[in-house]
Amino acid sequence: MTQALLPARPDLIAARKAWLQKLAGERRLAANTVEAYERDTRQFLHFLADHQGGPPGVRQIADLKPMDLRAFLTRRRAQGAGTRSLGRNLAAVRSFLRHLEKEGLANAAAATAMRAPRQPKSLPKPLTAADAVRAVDADEQLNDEPWVRARNAAVLTLLYGCGLRIGEALSLDGGDLRDRSARSIAVTGKGGKTRTVPLLPAVFEAVDAYRDLCPYDLSPGTPLFRGLRGGALQPAVLQRDMRRLRGALGLPDTATPHALRHSFATHLLGSGGDLRTIQELLGHASLSTTQVYTGVDSQRLLEAWRAAHPRA
Incomplete structure (x- = not known):
């Protein structure tokens, strides 16, 4: 500045x-x-x-x-x-x-x-479970380089499988996610706050596939996710690739990398997850921030009722 x-x-x-x-x-x-x-x-x-x-x-x-x-x-x-x-x-x-x-x-x-301007209430726009799974599939990624397809799939899997922010995923070190027996990983989020998130086998599978194909040295102390020239992968690159992907897969314009984090929370809540746990997994400082997902879930229930109920 x-x-x-x-x-x-x-x-x-x-x-x-x-x-x-x-x-x-x-x-x-x-x-x-x-x-x-x-x-x-x-x-x-x-x-x-x-x-x-x-x-x-x-x-x-x-x-x-x-x-x-x-x-x-x-x-x-x-x-x-x-x-x-x-x-x-x-x-x-x-x-x-x-x-x-x-x-x-x-x-x-x-x-x-001074009173702050009244903020419009907007609900997160998650993907459906089926679309989220397609979005993180390495075979669906668009790039001529197999290692880039595997890289994008690995990052997107972290967003959907662990609820990470894109910056949190891209800040991972080459020494992270090597121990297959690990059940969780410590992630540093906003404000330097660290939280623990559980790891799915699918996360290890996606990251291992990327490691096997990546042409760069991914040793501890170096960025885990790399750009084409070997530097740390930038968020804008992944966002651009996601725009191309949603066009190819026919996904809505709201299908962004961050929407996969929304999908993680919404699908957990829809499967019976409690708000406090989801708050901790997302790293929200306030429960009120997490409560917005109850509106998403309620809205979907109402839409399903309107579509299926004979008296709706």
Whole structure:
């Protein structure tokens, strides 16, 4: 991030830099979250410079009123930001102001008084069990290189078989998943939190098939999943391959790598899994995050009832 390009005074630039470092260091927020907060507050400072007629400093931030924050969100909406983006914009500014308040530099009352935009309720869109199994099948993958087909199948199997996030799967080390007698694996997720997830035989089979074909050295201390040139596999590559795959298999547009994680949770819940266990397996900090899957399951039951019941 280039602090010199910020339309703000040196004292505010320094305070913001210290806040971002604290988020990444002490609070151990995910890199993507820190990057998003950096971007959100950069947009906010650009807005303030225009709104107040000059680069803001700590004193100008300290004097903010709720109407200033409402004006910022109105500007962002006019620029095309959706409700979720507006909510994150406000969350980033709140976090920054609370940091300044703890340092005795500002009052966060203005941000605290602001209500976040109401978020639309959207349910996860899992695949059916049959489509999920097809999506993780090595024989269905599209690539001329057998080892790449095996690689994609192995990663997708981890997402569906273990409920991993794509970043968690791609962060695995060459020394991981070697011991066939292992019943589980420790995974480091968001915020640096570690959880234990059970391993299915299908996961070992998929990873072993990939190891046998991969032309690169997969020794401990190196990335397990590799790109064509041998570097660590990037999420965008897998997402691109999944887009091609869903077109070939006739899967819905919602069939993404992350949808396989949704499918893991939904299918577990539909088979009698309890929410607390699923919460732990997914690494959700709050049970309310996991509860969204009860809506998916209920919706499917209702759709089945409407399709089958003679009086529906």
